[in-house]
Amino acid sequence: MAYWLFKTEPDTFSIDTLRTQKVACWEGVRNYQARNMLRDDVKVGDEVLIYHSSCKQVGIAGVAKVVKAAYPDYFAWDLSSDYYDHRSSPENPRWFMVDVEFCRTLTRLIPLSELKAHPALQAMPLVKRGNRLSIMPVMPDEWRTILEME
Template sequence: MKYWLMKSEPDVFSLDQLKKDKTTWWTGVRNYQARNFMMKDMQVGDEVLFYHSNATPPGVAGIARISKVAEPDKEQFDKKSEYFDPKATKEKPIWFCVQVEYVAHFKNYISLPELRDNAKLADMLVLQKGSRLSIQPVEKKHFDILTKLGGA
């Protein structure tokens, strides 16, 4: 069992929306490091901190879970999609996405300033300067602290 943090802009796709939809395919990731985490490391049942980026304030909104392992991201083949990739073919897809299911909202939204204030979380990737990676591994000890703080 692994733990992850996945970023989403709430204006584009929020945890509320995931609650409504129950599950979603995490399409549109166009970064190789993030893709490789989805393709190689994520397993069904892995738990995910759902992080709202570009929010006011940014922070962790709650928990989701991996519900299907990675498959080719269909948007790479769709000329009308903003995620279309002309180099990708059905035989040789470039981009993959996992399916994520809703688990819970935190009772207490954990804002980025609160994360920064907690010394025990200081080495979380998301808190490192210039950390733009949209999918990040999270250590169990950090995940446990977050769920306690959030009151999940």
């Protein structure tokens, strides 16, 4: 089992949305490095920190679990979707998604400022300047540290 952090904008999709839906596809990843991790490395049973970004309270909001391995992101073929990509097709998919299941919300949102200040998290890609990936690995010791911060 591996650990991941998935970023989302809560105005579009939040941990509360996932709690209501119970299981949801994690679509719309349009960065090749993040896509490759999603397609090649994220596996069923992996656990995920749900991170709210581009909002007033940025930080880790909850935990989910991957329940379906990568499959083609069919929103790339939908002309009406914000995620449409004319270069992707059912025959040659360019983008992929996984399904995640809600596990729990955290007892409190852990803000990015606290994550950046914690000595045990200094190697984590999230706290490094300029990291904009929407999907990133979390090391087991980082995972434990974050949950202890809760």
